[in-house]
Amino acid sequence: MANQPSQSSSGSLDPERWVDQHGNYLYHFALGRLRNITEAENAVQETFLAALKARYTFSGKSSERTWLTGILKHKIVDTLRKHYREKPVTDLQHNEEAIDQFFDHAGRSKKTLDAWVPQPDELLERKEFWSVFHKCSEKLPKTAGDAFLLREIEKIESKEICRILGISMSNLWVLLHRARLQLRDCLEINWFVNKQN
Secondary structure (H helix, E strand, O other), rough: OOOOOOOOOHHHHOOOHHHHHHHHHHHHHHHHHHHHHHHHHHHHHHHHHHHHHHHOOOOOOOOOOHHHHHHHHHHHHHHHHHHHOOHHHHHHHHHHHHHHHHHHHOOOOOOOOOOOOOOHHHOOOHHHHHHHHHHHOOEEEEEHHHHHHHHHHHHOOHHHHHHHHHHOOHHHHHHHHHHHHHHHHHHHHHHHHHHOO
């Protein structure tokens, strides 16, 4: 009898409609973070399976979509952890070389950053900005993009990110700094300059 759902918990879940109601949203959520169609599809499938197994633990304190998204976030982190556990060292070196273009031999930025004119609050509300932002983030080298995603979007602690990506803390800070510079350059070219013209 312990496996029977209570009316207050999983009674509000409707697993038969998850794919229709939440599949597209969850897929795009995963794709935006994993940047790989197959990995995104797999993460969503694993989310539905995990949710089906855990449906009796659903407390009803959040919406069905919020609950599924929470499970998906864990699946995304698991996917990244697996990816970096299996990643050859040469791939990590290639990613670092790709972002070295932003720094001189002493590690100083080659470009001075200009102040942005628009207010950040205005930009966050614009759908077009997020579209450009996602295109810019897709151009980041894989390791730098994943580090940025885990730290700035998913708000995962630095030590955990280092474990997931298999990198040192100092390497993480360099990757994050370079990712921010590259994102800023891309946004200046593709968003701010275009908006001023």
